[in-house]
Amino acid sequence: NALVRRAGGFIIQLLPNTPEDTILKLEENIEQMPFYTDLLDMDYDCEKIIREIILKDFDINIMDSKSAYYKCNCSKNRFRTGLAMLEISELETMKHEEVVTECHFCNKKYKFTAQDIEEIIKENNK
Numbered sequence: 001n002a003l004v005r006r007a008g009g010f011i012i013q014l015l016p017n018t019p020e021d022t023i024l025k026l027e028e029n030i031e032q033m034p035f036y037t038d039l040l041d042m043d044y045d046c047e048k049i050i051r052e053i054i055l056k057d058f059d060i061n062i063m064d065s066k067s068a069y070y071k072c073n074c075s076k077n078r079f080r081t082g083l084a085m086l087e088i089s090e091l092e093t094m095k096h097e098e099v100v101t102e103c104h105f106c107n108k109k110y111k112f113t114a115q116d117i118e119e120i121i122k123e124n125n126k
Helices: 020-031 036-041 046-054 076-084 088-094 114-124
Strands: 099-102 109-112
Touching (some): 020 046, 076 099, 088 114
Antiparallel strands (some): 099 109
16 A cells, blocks of 8 residues: 655746746756655745745745645535536426435535425426
C-alpha cells in the first residue's frame, strides 16, 4: 500500500509581456527543483521554496500570504436541488422511506424525509 506522506504544489502564472530571459530562468529553476514532497520532508515551507528554489536569483517582494484550506460548499439545499432534477417516477419510489444523500467531497450526509420528497414532487408538478 502506498501512503501519502505530504502533498503540495504550486501554480505559476506569467504576466503579459514577461521577458523571455525571465521565463527561461524560471524554467531552469523548476527543472533543477527536487520533488516537492522531498522539500516538505526537509521542512521547507512555501515561502522558502519560493525564495530559494522557484524564484532563486530573482528580486522578489512577497506582499501578502494566506493559508490555504479546504471548505466544502455542499448543503442540504444543494442536494435538494439535485433530487428535484430526478424524474417524478423516481421520486415517487423514494417517498416511502427516508432518503440519505452523501457528499463525495466531505462525506457529510443529508437526510430527506418522506414529507421532504413529497414537497419536491409537488414543486415539480407546478
